Amino acid sequence: MSLLSIENVDYSYAKKTTFEKHVLKKLSLKIEPGSFIGIIGHTGSGKSTLIKILNGLLKPDAGTILYKGENIWSKNFDLRNFHLDVGVSFQYPEHQLFCDTVKKDIEYGLINKGVPKEVYESKIKKTLNIVGLSESYLEKSPFQLSGGEMRKVALAGTIVLDPEVLILDEPTAGLDPKSTQQIYDSLKTYQAQTNSSIIVVSHSMEDVSEYVTDIVALDDGQILLQGKPDQVFDNAEKLKKVGLDVPITTNILRLLAKDNPSVNTNIYRYEDTKLEISRLLKDAILK
Amino acid sequence: MNNTVIGQFIPGKSVIHGLDPRTKIMTTGLWIIILILTHSWIGFLLDAIFLAAVIIVSRISPIIVLRSIKPILPIVIFTSFFNVIYTSGDVLWSAWIFKITQQGIEISAFLSLRIIFMVMGSSILTFTTSLTDITSGIESLLSPLERFGVRVTDFAMMVTLAIRFIPTLSEEIQKIKDAQKARGAFFGSNKITKKIKEVFPILVPLIYSSFRRAFDLTNAIECRCYNQKIKRTKLNPLIYKKKDLVCGVISSLFALIILIIQH
Numbered sequence: 038m039s040l041l042s043i044e045n046v047d048y049s050y051a052k053k054t055t056f057e058k059h060v061l062k063k064l065s066l067k068i069e070p071g072s073f074i075g076i077i078g079h080t081g082s083g084k085s086t087l088i089k090i091l092n093g094l095l096k097p098d099a100g101t102i103l104y105k106g107e108n109i110w111s112k113n114f115d116l117r118n119f120h121l122d123v124g125v126s127f128q129y130p131e132h133q134l135f136c137d138t139v140k141k142d143i144e145y146g147l148i149n150k151g152v153p154k155e156v157y158e159s160k161i162k163k164t165l166n167i168v169g170l171s172e173s174y175l176e177k178s179p180f181q182l183s184g185g186e187m188r189k190v191a192l193a194g195t196i197v198l199d200p201e202v203l204i205l206d207e208p209t210a211g212l213d214p215k216s217t218q219q220i221y222d223s224l225k226t227y228q229a230q231t232n233s234s235i236i237v238v239s240h241s242m243e244d245v246s247e248y249v250t251d252i253v254a255l256d257d258g259q260i261l262l263q264g265k266p267d268q269v270f271d272n273a274e275k276l277k278k279v280g281l282d283v284p285i286t287t288n289i290l291r292l293l294a295k296d297n298p299s300v301n302t303n304i305y306r307y308e309d310t311k312l313e314i315s316r317l318l319k320d321a322i323l324k
Numbered sequence: 325m326n327n328t329v330i331g332q333f334i335p336g337k338s339v340i341h342g343l344d345p346r347t348k349i350m351t352t353g354l355w356i357i358i359l360i361l362t363h364s365w366i367g368f369l370l371d372a373i374f375l376a377a378v379i380i381v382s383r384i385s386p387i388i389v390l391r392s393i394k395p396i397l398p399i400v401i402f403t404s405f406f407n408v409i410y411t412s413g414d415v416l417w418s419a420w421i422f423k424i425t426q427q428g429i430e431i432s433a434f435l436s437l438r439i440i441f442m443v444m445g446s447s448i449l450t451f452t453t454s455l456t457d458i459t460s461g462i463e464s465l466l467s468p469l470e471r472f473g474v475r476v477t478d479f480a481m482m483v484t485l486a487i488r489f490i491p492t493l494s495e496e497i498q499k500i501k502d503a504q505k506a507r508g509a510f511f512g513s514n515k516i517t518k519k520i521k522e523v524f525p526i527l528v529p530l531i532y533s534s535f536r537r538a539f540d541l542t543n544a545i546e547c548r549c550y551n552q553k554i555k556r557t558k559l560n561p562l563i564y565k566k567k568d569l570v571c572g573v574i575s576s577l578f579a580l581i582i583l584i585i586q587h
Contacts, residue, residue: 125506132499135525145525
């Protein structure tokens, strides 16, 4: 049984008006414990709506959502606790900060969850470790921090609740490469510690291919492609048709392969690309 | 939450939609004067016919127009209640200290009709005119004041910006609310102390982001060398057309008829 699954979900905005928009069409998705899923899709393909459906913030027009086998829209399901079990960090999560110190802001979710006060400190410490902030930040005002630091604080506010599924909408939008890497590293650390599932929505094929284990490509409210990165990126033509692409490193290798058939074109990570290119260079020198 | 709620503008292609906003604003003003002038049953009958004709021409569903009087209904009921009780005249019915007079009923009926017609009439203006058009109409109507040192363009710019950001802010509220809900926040308690506490997680980020937006906008405006001292031209300048003249003539004639009937 999957941890969280949605079946044949349909959703439209502004129903029964001239502005009606059918966003999700008969969409089904299964999320297994410990998976790291990347959702890619063009703007307006329904990614953000899908997140809200997964988190129970939006009720689908049709279809079911099961969490540990329970229908989350059945009458006696505790939706509020579900929001905490399936943690979501929306786009620009730093916009949700509101307390005068970082500590209070991270505590906000714990208070809402009703966690006993004695464990606050240990939990916050652990979380700061995961997102890579030092404890000196706790007494600072979140509004004094830089964009990347604010993002980390906001992320800490979600992670501190130990969600079993962690959903992130564009977690690295507008961040520099270093912060991007730090954010993804913290996600990896969190997953290694808790075996939770992580879902990342991203525009960046490079980030997705670098970190995730499964990819779901959305187009017009439906799943276009689904599978391991190599399975998805094998369909470069299909991806390009809907405004997506393969990672830039893969593109480079595929260009090289036009002259040299020995190039392996099914490589998606930076490290592997580096190895492949140095292998090619060595071959060239030997010749 | 989207733009449809705010400003109530319902896009359409009727004659009324196509009128110059200035014509519509002035006609609405005239409509209010007409209603103040009316104080007889026959007058209100004519008003009702005129209003009905306008609603039909505007092709806005009458139900939507009727719905616009819902928010002012309590005021109408309140004022007519006191008018019925406190107007002296020929007593129709009395109990304890309350007396209902024929004049009282008449006065309160006229007052209620006046308010209701007024709101319905002005709602036709907002239903058929986009907010940008209304502001540029007001700006153009107020522009003579510029000779007296009133900075109408500044004012219009401010109003336009304020209105422009209503949907953005309401979207932002929804986003912040979702984000806080995802952190276990609960909105909709019954206790007033809890209600106040619930507001903070929304209000603080909202104010913060409003300031951020304001700074961004100021920079953007400055970068484009925006300067009110220069006479600015418009993408869609307001020009009176033949139908504006027709509309003006019809409504003035109607006002004249009411004026004659009432004297």
